[in-house]
Amino acid sequence: MKLEVSSLNSHYGPAHILFDVGFEIGAGEVVALLGRNGAGKSTTFRSVVGLVSQRSGQIRFDGTDISRLPTYDIVRRGLGYVPEDRRIFTELTVEENFTVGRQPPREGVATWTPERIYDLFPNLGEMRRRPGGQMSGGEQQMLTIGRTLMGNPSLVLLDEPSEGLAPKIVEQMADAILTMKREGLSVVISEQNLHFAKLISDRAYIIEKGRMRFSGTMAELEANPEVRDAYLAV
Amino acid sequence: MEFILVQTLSGLASAASLFLVASGLSIIFGVTRIVNFAHGAFYMLGAYMAFTLTDRWTGAFGFWGAIIAASLVVAVLGALMEMVLLRRIYQAPELFQLLATFGVTLMVQDIVVLIWGPEDLMGPRAPGFTGAVTVFGRMVPSYDFLLIALGPVVLGLLWLLFHYTRWGVLVRAATQDRDMVAALGVNQKWLFTSVFALGVFLAALGGALQIPRTTVSHSMDLAIIVEVFVVVVIGGLGSVLGAFVAAIIVSELNAFGILIFPKISLILVFLVMAVVLVIRPWGLFGKPESAPRPAAGLSIRPWRPFTPAERIAVAVGVFGAAVLPFFLGNYALTVGAEILVFVLFAASLHFLMTVGGLASFGHAAYFGLGAYGAAFLVKFTGAPMEAALLVGPLMGLAGAVVFGWFCVRLSGVYFAMLTLAFAQIAWSIAFQWVDVTGGDNGMLGIWPSTWASSPRGFFWLALGIAVVGVGILRVLVFSPFGYGLRASRDSALRSEAIGIDRRSMQWVAFIVAGTFAGISGATFAFLKGSVFPDFLGIPTSVDGLVMVLLGGIETVSGAVVGAVVYKALAIWLMSQTDLSKLVLGAIIVLLVVAFPKGIVGFLEDLRYRLRPPRANGAGPKTAGYGIAKVEAAE
Ligand SMILES: Nc1ncnc2c1ncn2[C@@H]1O[C@H](COP(=O)(O)OP(=O)(O)OP(=O)(O)O)[C@@H](O)[C@H]1O
Ligand SMILES: [Mg+2]
Numbered sequence: 087m088k089l090e091v092s093s094l095n096s097h098y099g100p101a102h103i104l105f106d107v108g109f110e111i112g113a114g115e116v117v118a119l120l121g122r123n124g125a126g127k128s129t130t131f132r133s134v135v136g137l138v139s140q141r142s143g144q145i146r147f148d149g150t151d152i153s154r155l156p157t158y159d160i161v162r163r164g165l166g167y168v169p170e171d172r173r174i175f176t177e178l179t180v181e182e183n184f185t186v187g188r189q190p191p192r193e194g195v196a197t198w199t200p201e202r203i204y205d206l207f208p209n210l211g212e213m214r215r216r217p218g219g220q221m222s223g224g225e226q227q228m229l230t231i232g233r234t235l236m237g238n239p240s241l242v243l244l245d246e247p248s249e250g251l252a253p254k255i256v257e258q259m260a261d262a263i264l265t266m267k268r269e270g271l272s273v274v275i276s277e278q279n280l281h282f283a284k285l286i287s288d289r290a291y292i293i294e295k296g297r298m299r300f301s302g303t304m305a306e307l308e309a310n311p312e313v314r315d316a317y318l319a320v
Numbered sequence: 321m322e323f324i325l326v327q328t329l330s331g332l333a334s335a336a337s338l339f340l341v342a343s344g345l346s347i348i349f350g351v352t353r354i355v356n357f358a359h360g361a362f363y364m365l366g367a368y369m370a371f372t373l374t375d376r377w378t379g380a381f382g383f384w385g386a387i388i389a390a391s392l393v394v395a396v397l398g399a400l401m402e403m404v405l406l407r408r409i410y411q412a413p414e415l416f417q418l419l420a421t422f423g424v425t426l427m428v429q430d431i432v433v434l435i436w437g438p439e440d441l442m443g444p445r446a447p448g449f450t451g452a453v454t455v456f457g458r459m460v461p462s463y464d465f466l467l468i469a470l471g472p473v474v475l476g477l478l479w480l481l482f483h484y485t486r487w488g489v490l491v492r493a494a495t496q497d498r499d500m501v502a503a504l505g506v507n508q509k510w511l512f513t514s515v516f517a518l519g520v521f522l523a524a525l526g527g528a529l530q531i532p533r534t535t536v537s538h539s540m541d542l543a544i545i546v547e548v549f550v551v552v553v554i555g556g557l558g559s560v561l562g563a564f565v566a567a568i569i570v571s572e573l574n575a576f577g578i579l580i581f582p583k584i585s586l587i588l589v590f591l592v593m594a595v596v597l598v599i600r601p602w603g604l605f606g607k608p609e610s611a612p613r614p615a616a617g618l619s620i621r622p623w624r625p626f627t628p629a630e631r632i633a634v635a636v637g638v639f640g641a642a643v644l645p646f647f648l649g650n651y652a653l654t655v656g657a658e659i660l661v662f663v664l665f666a667a668s669l670h671f672l673m674t675v676g677g678l679a680s681f682g683h684a685a686y687f688g689l690g691a692y693g694a695a696f697l698v699k700f701t702g703a704p705m706e707a708a709l710l711v712g713p714l715m716g717l718a719g720a721v722v723f724g725w726f727c728v729r730l731s732g733v734y735f736a737m738l739t740l741a742f743a744q745i746a747w748s749i750a751f752q753w754v755d756v757t758g759g760d761n762g763m764l765g766i767w768p769s770t771w772a773s774s775p776r777g778f779f780w781l782a783l784g785i786a787v788v789g790v791g792i793l794r795v796l797v798f799s800p801f802g803y804g805l806r807a808s809r810d811s812a813l814r815s816e817a818i819g820i821d822r823r824s825m826q827w828v829a830f831i832v833a834g835t836f837a838g839i840s841g842a843t844f845a846f847l848k849g850s851v852f853p854d855f856l857g858i859p860t861s862v863d864g865l866v867m868v869l870l871g872g873i874e875t876v877s878g879a880v881v882g883a884v885v886y887k888a889l890a891i892w893l894m895s896q897t898d899l900s901k902l903v904l905g906a907i908i909v910l911l912v913v914a915f916p917k918g919i920v921g922f923l924e925d926l927r928y929r930l931r932p933p934r935a936n937g938a939g940p941k942t943a944g945y946g947i948a949k950v951e952a953a954e
Contacts, residue, residue, distance in 0.1 A: 158506055177496060178496075198395070
């Protein structure tokens with residue numbers, strides 16, 4: 087297994103948010119983490135990369151326990167994270183944003199260069215020197231994914247990559263994620279509704295109120311409309 | 321005409337060092353969010369170190385090599401301070417960071433005197449730049465031209481560094497969003513350390529480059545830090561370009577201010593700063609702080625009125641103090657009266673800090689103004705003590721009205737820097753306006769009335785003033801005004817939504833605190849029989865902060881306990897060692913790192929731990945600084 091999480095509990099101050107969350111991601115898999123608004127998807131991702139300080143449980147990445155490591159160390163081991171609010175550096179140009187994300191090549195993992203990312207997202211290639219603050223939402227989403235790829239991750243956590251994007255850009259995102267999969271990356275995406283997830287995922291988990299409610303293949307999810315109706319916004 | 325040109329050149333030359341120091345401060349703040357009070361100390365160390373090295377290494381190579389080597393050595397010292405001290409307090413409220421770095425400043429002052437002695441030192445001239453150039457028949461030192469050229473060169477080099485190296489790009493990224501930088505695999509620890517080293521290098525270089533121009537002295541640090549604060553307030557914290565422009569503005573204003581108001585040259589700078597603040601509170605090139613950090617003084621346990629047992633304890637304490645004169649000698653009573661004066665001073669600052677959420681670094685201004693107010697009345701109108709004690713503090717009030725109006729427009733570090741700058745302006749007026757204030761010689765012969773002239777009588781007077789003063793402040797805390805203030809402190813947005821005008825509330829709190837500081841200052845004038853500019857000095861302000869911190873910011877009675885313990889300790893220390901600043905600085909640093917909740921907070925925690933309350937989990941957090949760790953994003 088690439089990433090194994092079990093009995094993960096997270097708190098924000100006094101509020102208990104995640105309850106014994108567990109999931110597994112295999113090498114080269116694309117897995118969707120589904121759930122409604124406020125279900126705990128982002129908190130799960132943030133806990134895995136160590137951005138939630140009050141967390142407990144086992145998190146194994148490539149067989150090593152990363153649950154006590156600082157964020158930068160987790161990321162350097164090849165676990166890339168793309169936050170839902172994108173958080174691009176608005177004063178830095180596209181190229182400079184990539185510079186921040188750059189990490190040395192990793193053995194057995196695809197190595198990314200700015201040129202390769204421009205191939206993936208041709209829009210970005212046309213604005214290499216534009217400050218991030220002067221880009222559209224879709225372009226910023228591409229930038230934030232490209233920036234994380236520059237770290238040559240072997241697994242990427244993508245928090246709601248399709249949120250607020252035009253249908254055309256969403257298609258481009260789906261293509262990009264499939265390309266990443268073809269390059270051998272594992273990808274976990276969080277999503278609120280099924281449509282986008284269906285395009286790209288092999289398997290899905292459903293989280294609700296901080297607890298895992300469902301785990302199975304996309305086909306199994308299709309076959310259980312009552313699960314979908316109970317836990318997802320339709 | 322020629323004269324104006326020459327004066328302009330001289331201003332530009334002074335701007336170079338100021339820019340170096342201010343840009344260093346700005347770069348450090350941008351990434352670490354720490355305002356490094358010790359920046360002036362590093363500037364001074366740079367000058368001393370360069371003095372020593374240029375003494376050893378001669379010739380052009382030796383001289384310039386010495387300047388660079390000195391700056392590098394100091395940069396290493398700065399990096400050490402970052403690793404040993406600052407890494408422990410990045411999560412702490414701003415006040416603690418300012419205080420800790422101020423503690424280092426104090427220590428450096430004594431260390432410098434230990435190593436280099438108290439006399440001013442005269443460095444060598446720069447080889448190749450010893451002469452002067454004649455400009456329109458006037459002589460301008462050629463070294464000034466070198467400095468004038470240096471400013472833009474350093475600005476350009478910094479620009480290249482920040483745009484053409486990965487390190488520079490990381491620094492810019494971290495200035496905007498340091499958590500995201502970590503989430504991309506960058507180890508912030510070393511980024512912070514290296515940024516700190518660069519900033520300190522610039523400060524030390526600024527100091528080292530001064531040695532051919534001025535003598536090296538152990539008071540350089542506070543002089544420069546005040547100017548630097550003014551520069552970054554005008555230019556905007558975090559902006560290197562802002563530091564450059566503002567350094568020129570401030571230096572030119574100084575150069576010409578001397579001509580217009582020879583006695584009080586700082587006035588001009590002050591006026592410009594005031595105008596900038598009103599128009600752009602975050603400085604010419606700065607950006608408004610998006611999310612202000614929680615202020616120190618957010619209490620974990622809600623404040624509560626005294627329990628009956630505590631009331632009795634207070635009554636016993638006051639009674640015990642009142643009968644002390646029957647047991648103590650004259651010296652002890654004089655010391656006791658001094659402690660009582662500072663109890664009120666600390667309580668007034670504590671009021672501003674906890675209730676208003678505003679940590680002033682210049683509270684001594686109102687203490688000193690009250691003292692001078694009383695002294696003026698005695699000297700110029702022959703008023704008796706009683707009248708002077710009543711009317712004198714009005715000068716503290718007036719100062720707080722004027723300065724406070726500007727200060728409450730800012731918050732956090734900007735507020736701290738501005739209060740400090742105002743206090744320093746008040747100090748320099750007292751220092752420079754010799755005709756009225758007597759300058760450094762102070763004003764003597766401010767004696768109390770006969771009934772209070774014995775140590776015993778004065779002790780009772782001081783006790784009465786302290787008890788009544790602290791009592792009134794406490795009543796105010798629990799009045800609707802106090803509740804309103806705390807509401808606006810805890811949530812600016814929410815309190816505005818429920819109709820509390822935050823700024824005027826804070827202004828009133830500032831005035832109240834300033835008035836009570838003025839009362840304690842006036843009392844102090846009669847205790848000492850004299851007033852001196854030191855009353856308004858930075859050390860007095862910081863004494864107040866340390867008292868509050870020592871007692872415990874989060875507590876209601878902290879200021880009183882802190883003032884008693886600190887003042888007694890300080891007076892005892894002074895009598896025991898010549899290195900009181902070194903010891904005091906070390907105590908401050910230790911307090912911030914190890915006992916951030918102070919004595920009373922520590923005791924309360926102990927009590928809660930022994931007898932935990934059954935209530936809904938409002939018990940003490942172990943986290944130290946009394947702010948919940950705020951998660952970065954939703
Ligand atoms: N910084 C925070 N402090 C306190 N509570 C938080 C914080 N961030 C999120 N929460 C709470 O944690 C719960 C889970 O939030 P989370 O952001 O993980 O949900 P999500 O599934 O990502 O939702 P969305 O689809 O809206 O992004 C919510 O109830 C939210 O209110
Ligand atoms: Mg989310």
